[in-house]
Amino acid sequence: MSATVNVVLFKSKTLSNGEHPLMIRICKDNKKKYKSLGVSIHPQFWDFNKSKPRRNCPNKEAIQNLITEKTKEYSEQILAFTLESKDYTATKLVEKINIFKTKNTVQELFDKEINRLKQEGRLKYASTYKELLVSLLKFNIHLDIYFSEIDVIWLKRYEAWLRSKGLASNSIGVRFRTLRVLFNKAIEEKLVKAEYYPFKTYKVSKLHEETVKRSITKLDVERIISYKSDREYTRLAIDLFYFSYLSGGINFVDISYLTESNIVDQRLVYTRRKTKKLIKIPIQEKAFEIVVKYKQQDNPYLFPILSTFHKTDIQRANRVNKVLAIINKGLKGIGEELNLPIDLTTYVARHTYATVLKRSGVNTSIISESLGHSSEKVTQIYLDSFENSQIDEAMKNLL
Structure with a gap:
């Protein structure tokens, strides 16, 4: 039996301000599982018949976007389970989605990888990560962002910024290859979905220039x-x-x-x-x-x-x-x-x-x-x- 996903205003719980939490409800095999969306709404602003915020609801557009995004996320995972012929429960569905919700920021994974490399004695490789980190902080001011935010447009902006600083293609290529390794690490650790991988479109290989001869006879x-x-x-x-x-x-x-x-x-x-x-x-x-x-x-x-x-x-x-x-x-x-x-x-x-x-x-x-x-x-x-x-x-x- 396939699962159903919808959003409800959870009236069984009332907050001190009179609002109710907005919940994702998954129904599977006659069992229900609720997961909070992290926002609450006063009942006067919720259309219980249509299960959506009323026209006069504060932040209506943002809340509706959140609902659309979350229901799509669960629906896609249900489809993935179905295509893979995998049996699952409502609880397993929520757990699968939540794997991607405990994500580290780009800064946190940088710190983690640099520390790991230092502990392994790979100090030169750690310094390569450190150089990239310093460069990205100068470019983006901070890295308290998620890997899903690093898309092709973001990468092109970073490349243009590096070129404005006078870096040659090979030097830029080193930074992008290191960033690509880190992004793959983020996918491996389930900090970001593979579908957000930007390097399928943005080709790092184009940054390679033929280097000066470095061998002798x-x-x-x-x-x-x-x-x-x-x-x-x-x-x-x-x-x-x-x-x-x-x-x-x-x-x-x-x-x-x-x-x-x-x-x-x-x-x-x-x-x-x-x-x-x-x-x-x-x-x-x-x-x-x-x-x-x-x-x-x-x-x-x-x-x-x-x-x-x-x-x-x-x-x-x-x-x-x-x-x-x-x-x-x-x-x-x-x-x-x-x-x-x-x-x-x-x-x-x-x-x-x-x-x-x-x-x-x-x-x-x-x-x-x-x-x-x-x-x-x-x-x-x-x-x-x-x-x-x-x-x-x-x-x-x-x-």
């Missing part, structure tokens, strides 16, 4: 490792760059946290701190030589970046960022002396690893797996388009 890698220097940090910079290149493009943060436990049966086994994906790759002989060179008995970490002195997540994060800045400064100087076509950083090793494998004919899915990417789409960003000389050579086959 194998010959350039050989020139870097052959670079001579007596400076301790310069040698460390070169060795870490080469270790990353030889070890699946492992990024600097993950290198920093490596210990002896990450070497198992001549393989490097670790979980990416960013994506939480488990990586298992063979250790190249030259990569292992670099590990042996820097491993110290009194330090559990493989490289002299972290030590037992750094006890808290904040201390470790600060130390990693400090050393990374020094390493990248050293690499940049090397790149300038060698006249490399791009600024040399630790990340260039990761991009170069991916690009060299791709040009060697390795499948993108395998490269993606070794990099620990969440999808092949992310990997594509790492891979350079073919050089003009390769295209020129290929075009000769047309004649």
